[in-house]
Amino acid sequence: MPTQTHANRLQALRAEMARQQLAGWIVPIADEHMSEYVGAYAQRLHWLTGFAGSAGSAVVLADDAAVFVDGRYTIQVREQVDGGLFRHMGTPKDDPLRWITATAPAGARIGYDPWLHTAGWAKDAADLLAEAGMELVATPANPLDAVWQDRPAPSPALAVPHDDALAGRSSADKRAELAEALKARKLDAAIVSALDSVAWLLNIRGADVNHTPVALSYVIAHADGTAELFIAPEKVGPDLQRHLGNAVTVRERTAFEGALTDLAGRRVLVDPAFGVAAITQALEAAGATVVTERDPTIIAKAVKHPAEQAGHRAAQARDGAAIVRFLHWLATEVPKGAETELSAAARLLAFRQATGMLVDTSFDTISAAGPHAALPHYRVDEGSNLPIRPGSIFLVDSGGQYRDGTTDITRTVWIPDAAGTQPTPAQRDRFTRVLQGHIALDRQTFPAGTIGGELDVLARQFLWANQADYAHGTGHGVGSFLAVHEGPQRIARLKGGQAGTTEELVAGMILSNEPGYYEAGAYGIRTENLILVVPRDDAGQWLGFETLTFAPIDRTLVEPALLSPEEIAWWNSYHARTRDLLAPQLDGPALAWLEEACTPL
Structure with a gap:
């Protein structure tokens, strides 16, 4: 069966849909755990359409097809997806389900894979299609998988123990806490399907998903403190078996669906955000009572143990020294005019690898020159790679996964040229207003019970005063050698009901602080540190933030006249701490550069 072109792949999918008597098929970017990043085996949308972004979906009908992405990917989808095969649609204005109801014929059977969608989505989709006289059909025999001839196998990497000293608590302690939460709700078991929640609960890590050190697995946690881990047997070595102990039964990953039937007559918690429809459907078919509530490990994972906080500080100090070496390289080598976005990303990776402790990057590095910096979620590849032009702005957003912590930092820098070209007044103004918002959030004290959405305006106020804004959130939660985007906490505008904005901030949570400004087609600005709620x-009764990330902020782009005395004091204090923390790790020209970069304003 020919599958070498996207046209042939689309044709093959339609033939399989016809064989299964489906008029339509929905293709998300998703795995069986509702992960943010998915393994190569789950990159169905990319295989079918060529779209390489991290969020989107497609709908394939017998004689029409469309790919749906949000505003982050409007340019990318047009570059990567053949408009002759797929319509380019923008969410939320264009909704995949409403497009189906307007495009598919009456009576159409629209298929979906129940392992790739949540139960809530399936219910809402079924109701909407039924109103249009159509039927949503759960199809575990995924027709796309049936024609994906060269589909990669799931990762065979070993799952490994995560040191209790780094976690701060043993898995037995965490399972006992979860068991008490279940008993308090008169629940018999919980399905833990989010990969980072499995990793946190059992103190294990893996290498199955790029950027996130997790192992493909499920857990059924019982109210007596025992648990069943469902994982491919080749991923379990003697060290992991010893680590898990007798209270955790290791079973084949393929046995998970069948094990759900063993919960007949039980009250079982399923997190609606991470429990796919297939789990709920199997439990209900077996006669279990499904209770849809948030997995209790979510908050416990978000509130970092003091040992995790200490590990994170160590990781940040190590990472900060690597960032200084990179910023020094930017200042001395890039002005020569021979470097590109890709070469800069490679050099930054090399500096992190030189620490000897980097496990992985925490996401694809955003190495963005000139107009690409105006794309907040830009990802460079061979096709998009731009030279870094002296006399312009360069933005780099990057992070590392270390066993003691996860980092995420953005710096926007001015690349000097031989003529001494300076940033424009508008660039200095915008950079300084972004900096002021960053400082305002960092310095804020707030009462216990405050939600992330209530703090967001602190970071936007200086831009708003100049009738400017940015379209992304101000802060996301961060894991501890886990997901760089970790919920539930979030700092973002309440408008639109974005997930996490109504979550109460609690001491021990880690978030990013990353206001920005983007001039389409010209340049972008973002300054990001990680902060700990303390x-x-x-x-x-009163909380604030401890700054965790330390690396110089480019003073070339600052307009000091806009800064208040308090803001200048913050700048000077921050750079004094940066110098004191990082200088002992540096020598030679990099140390001299750091000393100069940290002199007071």
Whole structure:
């Protein structure tokens, strides 16, 4: 069966859909765990359409097809997806299900893979299609998988223990806490299907998903503190078996669906955000009572143990020294005019690898020159690679996965040229307003019970005062040698009901602080550090932030006249701490560059 071109792949999928008597098929970017990043084996949308972004979906009908992406990927989808095969649609204005109801024939059977969608999505989709006289059909025999001849196998990498000293708590302690939460709700078991929640609960890590050190697996956690881990047997070595102990039963990953039937008559918790429709459907078919509530490990994972906080500080200090070496390289080598976005990303990776402790990057590095910096989620490849032009802005957003912590930092820098070209007044103005918003959030004290959405305006106020804004959130949660985007906490505008914005901030949570500004087709600005929620009084009634990320911020782009005395004091204090923390790790020209970069304003 020919599958060498996207046209042939689309043709093959339609033939298989016809064989299964389906008028339509929905293709998400998803795996069986609702992960943000998915393994190569689950990159169905990319295989079918060529779209390489991290969020999107497609709908294939017998004689029409469309790919749906949000505003982050409007340019990318047009570059990567053949408009003769797929319509280019923009969400949320264009909704895949509503497009189906307007395009597919009455009575159409629209198929979906219940392992790739949540139960809530399936219910809403079924209701919407039924109103249009159509039927949503759960099809475990995924027709796309049937024609994906060269589909990669899931990763065979070993799952490994995560040191209790780094976690701060043993898996037995975490399972006991989860068991108490289940008993308090009169629940018999919980399905833990989010990969980072499995990793956190059992103190294990893996290498099955790029950027996130997790192992493909499920857990059924019982109210007596025992658990069943469903994982491919080749991923379990003697060290992991010893680590898990007798209270965790290791079973084949393929046995998971059948094990759900063993919960007949039980009250079982399924997290609606991570429990796919197939799990709920299997439990209900077996006669279990499904209770849809948030997995109790989610908050426990978000509130970092003091050992995790200490590990994170160590990881940040190590990472900060690598960033300084990179910023020094940018300042001395890039002005010569021979470097590109790809070469800069490679050099940054090399500096992190030189620490000897880097496990992986925490996401694809955003190495963005000139107009590409105006794309907040840009990812460079051979086709898009631009030279870094002296006399322009360069933005780099990157992070590392270390066993003691996960980092995420953005710096926007001015690349000097031989003529001494300076940033424009508008560039300095925007950079400084972004900096002011960053400082305002970093310095804020707030009462316990405050939600992330209530703090977001602090970071936007200086841009708003100049009738400017940015379209992304201000801060996301960050894991501890886990997902760089970790919920549930988030700092973003309440408008639109974005997930996490109504989550109460609790001491121990880690978030990013990353306001920005983007001039389409010209340049982009973002300054990002990670911050830890900490108590500001003995009673815990007032909270604030501890800065975790330390690396110089480019003073060339600052307009000091816009800064208040308090903001200048923050700048000077931040750079004094940066110098004190990082200088002992550096020598030679990099150390001299750091000393100069950290002099007071």
